[in-house]
Amino acid sequence: MPEITYLEAIRQALWQEMKRDERVFLLGEDIGRYGGAFGLTHGMLDEFGEERVLETPISEATIVATAIGAALLGMRPVAELMFMDFVLLSLDQLANQAAKMHFMFGGRATVPMVVRMPGGSGSGAASQHSQSLESVLMQFPGLIVINPSTPYDAKGLMLSAIRNPNPVCFVEHKVLYKMKGEVPEGDYTIPIGVAEIKRPGRDITVVANNVMVIKALNVAEKLSKEGIEVEVVDPRTMLPLDTETILQSVARTGRLLVVHEACQTGGWAGEVIASVVGSPIFDYIDAPVRRLGGKDIPIPYNRILEKAAVPQEADIEQEIRASVEGRI
Amino acid sequence: MSKDKGKGSEKDIGSHKLFDKRVKQLKMSDDSLIGLYRTMCTVRHFEYMADKLYAAGKVHGTMHLSAGQEAVAAGISLAVQPDDYLINHHRGHGHFIAKGADINLMMAEFLGKDAGYNHGRGGSMHIADFQSNNLGANGIVGGGIPQAVGVGLALKMQKRKEICVCIFGDGAANEGVFHEAMNMVALWKLPVLYICENNKYGMSMDVDRAVAKLPIAQRADAYGIPWACVDGNDVVEVYDAMKTAVEHIRSGKGPYFVEAITYRYFGHSKSDRNLYRPKEEIEDWKQNRDPIMRFTKHLLQSEIIDEGQAQEINAQAEQVIIKAVEFAEASPEPDVSTLMEYVYA
Numbered sequence: 324m325p326e327i328t329y330l331e332a333i334r335q336a337l338w339q340e341m342k343r344d345e346r347v348f349l350l351g352e353d354i355g356r357y358g359g360a361f362g363l364t365h366g367m368l369d370e371f372g373e374e375r376v377l378e379t380p381i382s383e384a385t386i387v388a389t390a391i392g393a394a395l396l397g398m399r400p401v402a403e404l405m406f407m408d409f410v411l412l413s414l415d416q417l418a419n420q421a422a423k424m425h426f427m428f429g430g431r432a433t434v435p436m437v438v439r440m441p442g443g444s445g446s447g448a449a450s451q452h453s454q455s456l457e458s459v460l461m462q463f464p465g466l467i468v469i470n471p472s473t474p475y476d477a478k479g480l481m482l483s484a485i486r487n488p489n490p491v492c493f494v495e496h497k498v499l500y501k502m503k504g505e506v507p508e509g510d511y512t513i514p515i516g517v518a519e520i521k522r523p524g525r526d527i528t529v530v531a532n533n534v535m536v537i538k539a540l541n542v543a544e545k546l547s548k549e550g551i552e553v554e555v556v557d558p559r560t561m562l563p564l565d566t567e568t569i570l571q572s573v574a575r576t577g578r579l580l581v582v583h584e585a586c587q588t589g590g591w592a593g594e595v596i597a598s599v600v601g602s603p604i605f606d607y608i609d610a611p612v613r614r615l616g617g618k619d620i621p622i623p624y625n626r627i628l629e630k631a632a633v634p635q636e637a638d639i640e641q642e643i644r645a646s647v648e649g650r651i
Numbered sequence: 652m653s654k655d656k657g658k659g660s661e662k663d664i665g666s667h668k669l670f671d672k673r674v675k676q677l678k679m680s681d682d683s684l685i686g687l688y689r690t691m692c693t694v695r696h697f698e699y700m701a702d703k704l705y706a707a708g709k710v711h712g713t714m715h716l717s718a719g720q721e722a723v724a725a726g727i728s729l730a731v732q733p734d735d736y737l738i739n740h741h742r743g744h745g746h747f748i749a750k751g752a753d754i755n756l757m758m759a760e761f762l763g764k765d766a767g768y769n770h771g772r773g774g775s776m777h778i779a780d781f782q783s784n785n786l787g788a789n790g791i792v793g794g795g796i797p798q799a800v801g802v803g804l805a806l807k808m809q810k811r812k813e814i815c816v817c818i819f820g821d822g823a824a825n826e827g828v829f830h831e832a833m834n835m836v837a838l839w840k841l842p843v844l845y846i847c848e849n850n851k852y853g854m855s856m857d858v859d860r861a862v863a864k865l866p867i868a869q870r871a872d873a874y875g876i877p878w879a880c881v882d883g884n885d886v887v888e889v890y891d892a893m894k895t896a897v898e899h900i901r902s903g904k905g906p907y908f909v910e911a912i913t914y915r916y917f918g919h920s921k922s923d924r925n926l927y928r929p930k931e932e933i934e935d936w937k938q939n940r941d942p943i944m945r946f947t948k949h950l951l952q953s954e955i956i957d958e959g960q961a962q963e964i965n966a967q968a969e970q971v972i973i974k975a976v977e978f979a980e981a982s983p984e985p986d987v988s989t990l991m992e993y994v995y996a
């Protein structure tokens with residue numbers, strides 16, 4: 324299987340789906356000649372032309388609203404928000420409009436659209452270009468929130484996202500863009516709402532999303548040499564969240580740590596933990612459940628502070644050790 | 652009331668007669684002209700130094716450089732008072748320098764140091780100096796435009812004489828809040844000077860493809876706001892327009908809108924390969940329309956300064972920047988133990 328980057332995997336999905344389905348089109352800022360701020364749509368203007376690769380003015384609310392309108396008429400728009408932070412400028416359209424339509428109109432309307440948005444810190448882009456807002460988006464029933472951690476998942480989930488009849492927020496992480504992994508060239512989909520055990524282990528369940536999956540896997544590898552076997556569960560879709568897979572994992576390991584880059588307070592770790600401790604699985608828990616989120620602060624510009632603001636491998640390792648060694 | 656000179660009738664570029672006439676009309680002193688020149692040189696050196704530091708791997712974050720656009724920043728600063736308020740956008744170094752910011756503190760912030768204006772929390776895109784009524788740059792395109800309504804409102808409520816200058820790019824004018832804000836400042840006759848720095852591109856999007864009807868400034872008509880569109884690479888023309896605008900605003904007549912046509916030399920930000928604009932276009936602006944070159948020619952021709960003085964001022968400006976880098980590099984990083992400072996919730 325060819326190895327390609329996370330960025331390339333998403334691009335491949337868009338490319339192939341545009342070839343397969345002529346209703347699919349792209350819209351967003353600087354996605355044409357420039358190829359998008361991160362180069363993800365590079366070459367797509369040449370291939371598909373201006374009618375299907377629409378460069379927009381800097382108007383996030385109307386970019387998303389345009390996708391809604393077109394989706395209502397059966398098109399399959401894939402909008403790009405240059406940074407996830409800018410979803411806040413279009414949140415009325417996403418949350419009050421797109422998310423509600425199917426329900427509010429009694430099931431008579433569907434809004435098949437995807438909004439792509441790279442989030443996360445690590446590039447020195449400071450407070451307004453580095454947020455992880457997936458927990459915020461999970462507050463709107465009617466929005467599907469996808470958040471892949473590998474090139475393989477990214478492609479398969481993007482194909483599912485475009486084919487899904489409902490609005491999808493497709494959350495990417497800028498630090499993952501350059502990460503390589505095996506990706507089949509052909510068509511395949513990954514079901515929405517299904518978590519994956521990225522690494523099996525008997526001692527502790529670590530639930531993590533996007534870049535934290537990679538960090539957790541690195542830590543798991545290291546601890547395995549000491550005989551600590553970490554199970555890493557990647558929800559892949561944040562909403563609907565596959566709590567079943569998580570519950571089963573915790574039932575086996577008896578320990579739980581949830582890790583995300585999003586700010587800890589109000590972050591989705593709380594949701595996972597509530598599901599676990601409120602279920603019959605509670606009886607199987609051997610140690611206090613733990614969470615490790617981003618610090619509750621805006622992301623700082625300075626690189627030392629920026630790193631300190633979000634969980635690093637050393638922090639994850641410390642949390643795992645504390646759990647398995649029975650330290651509170 | 653409105654004039655549209657932005658397209659810069661070609662024969663005007665370099666016309667010394669026009670320059671002389673304007674300078675006389677505006678009663679500009681030699682000192683103020685030399686001041687403009689010094690400001691522009693300082694900004695230019697700051698931007699080239701920033702680029703150099705970035706290339707040397709000394710900058711972790713992003714930056715947006717304004718080389719080529721110096722005349723707008725300088726022209727504004729001469730028309731306003733030091734205590735007038737400034738709301739800036741991401742491409743803000745020039746405006747801050749022209750407003751009199753401490754260049755050492757700017758450079759320290761750019762390098763993420765604790766001594767910087769924002770203690771290393773903000774970086775290039777968020778420099779602010781509240782002590783000098785500089786309300787800061789913004790990473791959200793258009794984010795400052797509606798805030799100017801509030802600043803203008805407070806100035807009016809507090810019966811103060813200061814005005815609010817709000818600067819943004821051609822691209823920002825397409826955010827919805829632009830229109831909400833225009834309507835409200837006009838409705839409430841607020842003391843706000845909106846300045847659209849039209850450098851022809853919003854990232855890679857050229858303004859002709861992004862704006863349905865040009866000039867952008869004519870949109871002010873829809874809200875009954877007087878406007879002008881000027882050659883933003885002619886510092887005296889910029890000053891002229893800003894002076895008219897500021898007089899209008901200070902006399903209590905409400906907001907004013909000026910669009911300044913200019914051009915940026917560097918890519919949009921750190922990762923830009925300039926694929927969206929022809930090399931010849933960049934070269935044309937650099938060779939034939941450079942704001943510093945044009946202004947220097949006039950200063951020499953009018954014998955306001957001679958060649959030697961011009962070089963000396965330029966060299967002094969460069970020294971200021973070199974000193975600022977020395978200061979910034981010698982400054983410590985913020986301590987990790989201070990991570991949670993300035994966080995209240």
Ligand SMILES: Cc1ncc(C[n+]2csc(CCOP(=O)(O)OP(=O)(O)O)c2C)c(N)n1
Nearest residue numbers: 409742790791792820821822823852853854
């Ligand atoms: C709300 C928002 N959308 C998009 C961006 C990404 N972005 C940063 S600057 C920029 C172009 C802005 O163009 P313009 O307003 O003309 O200012 P210029 O950079 O040309 O000075 C874009 C698209 C952003 N920072 N904020």
Ligand SMILES: [Mg+2]
Nearest residue numbers: 820821852853
């Ligand atoms: Mg611009």
